Amino acid sequence: MRAAMVLAAATAVSANLGMLAPKTSDYSAADVADGVAFNDVARMATSNMQYNVANRKATDCTFENADERQEWRTMDTATRKSFTDSVLCLMDMPPTHMTADQSASYPGVKSRHDEYVATHINLTYNVHDTADFFAWHRAFAHFWEKDLQSLCNYTGKLPYWNWAIDAQAPQDSSLFVGDQYSMGSNGKFIPNRTDTYLYEQSISMPPGTGGGCVESGPFSNITLNLGPLDLPNTDNVNSSFEYNPRCLSRDLNAFFTLNYNTYTNVTTTMLDNIYIEDFQDIFQGYGSSNKFGVHGGGHWATGGDMADFHSSPADPLFFLHHGQVDRIYTIWQNLDIDRRQTAIKGTSTLGNSPPSAEMQLSDTIPFGFVAADQTFGDFMDTFGGPLCYKYL
Numbered sequence: 277m278r279a280a281m282v283l284a285a286a287t288a289v290s291a292n293l294g295m296l297a298p299k300t301s302d303y304s305a306a307d308v309a310d311g312v313a314f315n316d317v318a319r320m321a322t323s324n325m326q327y328n329v330a331n332r333k334a335t336d337c338t339f340e341n342a343d344e345r346q347e348w349r350t351m352d353t354a355t356r357k358s359f360t361d362s363v364l365c366l367m368d369m370p371p372t373h374m375t376a377d378q379s380a381s382y383p384g385v386k387s388r389h390d391e392y393v394a395t396h397i398n399l400t401y402n403v404h405d406t407a408d409f410f411a412w413h414r415a416f417a418h419f420w421e422k423d424l425q426s427l428c429n430y431t432g433k434l435p436y437w438n439w440a441i442d443a444q445a446p447q448d449s450s451l452f453v454g455d456q457y458s459m460g461s462n463g464k465f466i467p468n469r470t471d472t473y474l475y476e477q478s479i480s481m482p483p484g485t486g487g488g489c490v491e492s493g494p495f496s497n498i499t500l501n502l503g504p505l506d507l508p509n510t511d512n513v514n515s516s517f518e519y520n521p522r523c524l525s526r527d528l529n530a531f532f533t534l535n536y537n538t539y540t541n542v543t544t545t546m547l548d549n550i551y552i553e554d555f556q557d558i559f560q561g562y563g564s565s566n567k568f569g570v571h572g573g574g575h576w577a578t579g580g581d582m583a584d585f586h587s588s589p590a591d592p593l594f595f596l597h598h599g600q601v602d603r604i605y606t607i608w609q610n611l612d613i614d615r616r617q618t619a620i621k622g623t624s625t626l627g628n629s630p631p632s633a634e635m636q637l638s639d640t641i642p643f644g645f646v647a648a649d650q651t652f653g654d655f656m657d658t659f660g661g662p663l664c665y666k667y668l
């Protein structure tokens with residue numbers, strides 16, 4: 277009976293349910309390196325997703341009517357412009373959740389966007405290298421997208437940045453050409469810099485191609501109010517929520533994309549880690565020789581404010597990077613949806629330090645000044661709970 281059902285579905289949407297998820301070794305090295313394998317696997321995951329969603333009890337969210345999140349470059353110029361306009365609107369809007377009493381303790385929070393930055397700063401050690409890293413950042417980006425739509429009249433969806441396309445030279449990416457339809461330029465080039473040793477990862481990092489303020493495009497005139505807290509070669513703030521008005525800085529750096537964000541990096545991470553505990557560790561560079569993982573690689577490849585572990589959401593590119601992070605997680609889940617959709621492992625403290633209880637899907641996950649606290653299990657499925665989207 278089950279075989280017959282699968283067969284029937286297979287003719288409809290060519291799902292590969294019941295088959296083993298693909299491995300990197302199923303593809304040639306060339307296909308892994310140039311993205312053919314990644315795109316093939318992404319198609320498989322989408323077929324599985326379509327089959328799975330079609331066979332549920334009726335809900336308002338269907339595969340067909342779900343929001344479609346697109347790669348930045350595939351969005352038309354008008355949508356790109358309306359996206360960055362709405363981001364600027366959120367940065368100009370006063371806080372919506374913080375009370376007057378609270379704002380005394382958060383002098384650097386000046387805007388609705390800053391409430392996201394402050395929330396990420398507050399929760400940094402509870403949402404990285406924890407059981408809820410993927411779910412928390414999925415929800416964080418979801419709330420930001422909904423704010424752009426409901427508070428700032430954005431009619432499009434959250435875009436993502438597929439950095440694997442740009443791994444050879446991120447500074448040459450069309451995302452950063454600096455015209456009004458881009459995500460803003462690189463930072464101004466600061467010459468004569470030397471390598472920086474990063475103690476956390478015990479790695480020596482060459483300087484990138486920028487280093488100073490973003491010079492042109494939609495974000496060249498914005499003021500960042502919070503952070504940085506832990507950047508090298510930079511004056512960091514003395515207290516977490518200090519008011520520190522300054523420009524947005526970037527330092528696009530192929531050293532990171534070439535080592536951590538190639539199609540080979542992302543494909544092996546996605547296909548060769550079948551258990552959530554391995555997948556989430558390798559993804560973030562914990563407990564391996566992979567140091568940064570594809571997650572840390574995207575942050576450090578952008579550099580400047582995006583490299584700050586705490587205040588990185590200050591750069592709106594954070595949300596396009598996390599769109600790609602969530603896309604890869606979504607593909608990974610859908611390659612073996614029965615085993616992976618609700619798979620979690622870990623506690624609510626970074627590296628379980630200090631030790632805390634194993635998280636459960638019934639646990640509450642905090643969203644500070646972003647939104648009310650949420651139930652962890654509501655963010656495991658992009659077609660369930662408050663979510664209804666897929667990636668193109």
Ligand SMILES: [Cu+2]
Pocket residue numbers: 396403404413
């Ligand atoms: Cu984060």
